[in-house]
Amino acid sequence: MRNPLLLKQYIHSIPASSLALPAMSKNVNKGSSEQQPLMQVMLDFENGHLKLEGDWQFLIASNEKNDAACVNYNQERISLDAAIYPALPINLDDEESNGLVLALEGRIKEGAFFSYCTGLLVIDSIRTGFVGPQLNITFLLYDLQVKNSELTFKLPVYTTVDTNYNN
Known part of the structure; x- marks a missing residue:
């Protein structure tokens, strides 16, 4: 019997693009020699934490349902910290995990301002x-x-599945 395939953490990053950056934001990399990702997400299912950081204009422009005015609402990078409810590793071998919905609740930091989010x-x-x-x-x-x-x-x-094949 094999051990279950558990998803405990997940990290995803969308790197900055020299083509997208001029169109997205003139404030990306202000005073920095290294380009920051357009978006970076860290999900810690085991401890119930979501952390997202990214360029506001990229995040808003990537979503169709936002008002056009939202794109220019903020010119900076934002960070978001949210709790994932319930906090548990996801058993990917369990058919019950397909379609699993978890609640999110947290706050968004936009420069010196904070606001609350849910999802x-x-x-x-x-x-x-x-x-x-x-x-x-x-x-x-x-x-x-x-x-x-x-x-x-x-x-x-x-x-990936660790399977032993006989050839």
């Missing part, structure tokens, strides 16, 4: 194949103080 995190199985299950982690976050401000991202998760 959902969804884990969907796309398929199981030769290399193992492929999943999507989708999170939907809503800034409670900015009307029509939604962040939705679908992030891929690839796993």
Whole structure:
């Protein structure tokens, strides 16, 4: 009997692009010699924590449901800290994990300002194949103080299966 495949942590980063940066924000890399990612997400399922950092204009422009005015609302990078409820490692071998919905609640730091957010995190199985299950982690976050401000991202998760083949 093999041990269950547990998803405890997940980190995803969208690197800065020399093509996208001029169109997105003139404030990215202000005073910095190294480019910061457009978005970086860290999910700690075991301890129930989501941390997101990114360029505001990229985050808003990547989502269709936001008002056009939201893009220019903030010119800086934002950071978001949220709790994931319930906090638990996700058993990817369990069929009950497909379609799993977890609640999110936290706060967004925009420069010197803070606002509160709420949302959902969804884990969907796309398929199981030769290399193992492929999943999507989708999170939907809503800034409670900015009307029509939604962040939705679908992030891929690839796993490998340790299988012994006789050739």
